[in-house]
Amino acid sequence: MDSTVSAPQDLAGRHIVLGLTGGIACYKAADLARELVKAGATVQVVMTAAAEQFITPVTMQALSNRNVYASQWDAREPNSMAHINLTREADAVLVAPASADFMAKLVHGAADDLLSLLCLARPIERCPLLVAPAMNREMWAHPATQRNMAQLRTDGTTILGPAAGDQACGEIGDGRMLEAEELCAEMIAFFQPKSLLGKRMLITAGPTFEPIDPVRGITNLSSGKMGFAIARAAMEAGADVTLIAGPVHLPTPRGVRRIDVKTAQQMHDAVLPAAAQHDVFVATAAVADWRPASLSEQKIKKNGNKVAPTFELTENPDILAAVARMPDRPYCVGFAAESHDLLKHAKEKLERKNVPLIVGNLGPATFGRDDNALMLVDANGHRALPPADKLTLARQLVAEIASRLGKLSA
Numbered sequence: 001m002d003s004t005v006s007a008p009q010d011l012a013g014r015h016i017v018l019g020l021t022g023g024i025a026c027y028k029a030a031d032l033a034r035e036l037v038k039a040g041a042t043v044q045v046v047m048t049a050a051a052e053q054f055i056t057p058v059t060m061q062a063l064s065n066r067n068v069y070a071s072q073w074d075a076r077e078p079n080s081m082a083h084i085n086l087t088r089e090a091d092a093v094l095v096a097p098a099s100a101d102f103m104a105k106l107v108h109g110a111a112d113d114l115l116s117l118l119c120l121a122r123p124i125e126r127c128p129l130l131v132a133p134a135m136n137r138e139m140w141a142h143p144a145t146q147r148n149m150a151q152l153r154t155d156g157t158t159i160l161g162p163a164a165g166d167q168a169c170g171e172i173g174d175g176r177m178l179e180a181e182e183l184c185a186e187m188i189a190f191f192q193p194k195s196l197l198g199k200r201m202l203i204t205a206g207p208t209f210e211p212i213d214p215v216r217g218i219t220n221l222s223s224g225k226m227g228f229a230i231a232r233a234a235m236e237a238g239a240d241v242t243l244i245a246g247p248v249h250l251p252t253p254r255g256v257r258r259i260d261v262k263t264a265q266q267m268h269d270a271v272l273p274a275a276a277q278h279d280v281f282v283a284t285a286a287v288a289d290w291r292p293a294s295l296s297e298q299k300i301k302k303n304g305n306k307v308a309p310t311f312e313l314t315e316n317p318d319i320l321a322a323v324a325r326m327p328d329r330p331y332c333v334g335f336a337a338e339s340h341d342l343l344k345h346a347k348e349k350l351e352r353k354n355v356p357l358i359v360g361n362l363g364p365a366t367f368g369r370d371d372n373a374l375m376l377v378d379a380n381g382h383r384a385l386p387p388a389d390k391l392t393l394a395r396q397l398v399a400e401i402a403s404r405l406g407k408l409s410a
């Protein structure tokens with residue numbers, strides 16, 4: 001998951017019951033407790049007897065900074081009703097790892113230990129249940145487990161993962177629990193408003209690279225962080241997201257479809273056929289305006305006579321303007337990175353590109369940074385989004401786009 005654009009304290013004020021059941025993936029639950037706490041949540045750990053075979057309550061207590069519960073007969077609760085009390089303040093129950101056996105118990109409403117008991121006794125309408133399965137690939141693929149997973153979904157449970165890959169048993173396949181950072185990001189996404197549910201968003205991000213010869217090229221300082229943050233925010237809001245990225249080394253936000261390109265022409269060729277199948281197009285990429293007219297097949301060498309080489313340039317296609325010209329165009333949002341007169345330039349771009357919304361930011365100030373400030377400019381005026389980390393701004397922009405889409409379809 002993309003930690004480079006994570007907003008701090010995304011789970012502030014959230015109280016999460018973290019349930020551990022028996023599985024080697026319990027070792028990841030230690031990290032998960034830390035990640036959730038780092039994101040601002042309070043974490044109440046509840047363990048089954050089998051989980052205690054894999055990790056100690058002492059470890060989980062130290063990391064969550066709270067007493068760990070394991071038994072429905074725990075005498076620490078004055079009313080002796082830990083199974084009721086523990087979920088009454090909780091915003092969610094997350095079972096990670098969830099064993100095949102525990103999933104089967106959930107399906108049947110079995111309640112013979114504290115964790116299964118509290119899952120059954122939780123107020124179902126305001127305390128959602130999320131489970132992160134972790135098991136051997138044969139156990140995961142077994143029809144009984146698949147049936148149980150489908151039933152859990154029908155019952156309103158959110159299933160996180162599992163992932164495919166190397167397993168502790170030495171086999172390779174589906175059934176690995178998601179990593180702690182991925183699960184934490186899933187929890188953060190879970191609590192975001194689903195303002196773009198059912199919508200498809202296409203995003204360009206990063207710089208382009210226009211080769212001069214096999215080793216050199218023309219590029220710019222765009223880091224891609226703003227575009228990647230918008231992709232993550234749109235995915236959190238429930239959209240189906242395609243991200244077309246220039247050469248950057250950022251991790252792909254979970255659940256986002258990513259297509260890597262290098263040049264402006266490649267970006268254009270990836271965007272144009274996809275655009276009509278999307279509801280929104282957000283062009284954050286810093287596309288090179290020009291490219292060398294011809295590519296030298298060999299590295300251009302110093303020739304000894306101190307005459308610098310000259311390059312003829314040719315104009316790149318304007319991707320945003322091309323999408324905006326399409327008859328069945330998506331809702332188009334452009335970016336303007338300027339060093340001065342932001343509002344003036346953004347207004348000029350609004351008209352020149354014929355798009356309904358331009359997002360302005362101060363170019364040199366934002367490149368490569370984790371924070372930014374935005375100016376939303378449309379035909380009726382402008383509105384500033386004050387300085388914040390890029391993910392927070394991306395969420396505000398996504399909410400703004402969702403509200404504009406809502407008005408269009410009203």
Ligand code: C5P
Pocket residue numbers: 204264283284285286287288289316317318319320321333334335336337349
């Ligand atoms: O043309 P200019 O660079 O001033 O406009 C910036 C906006 O247009 C950004 O949204 C950028 O992603 C988009 N753009 C594009 N294709 C280009 C140049 C810019 O999509 N060739």
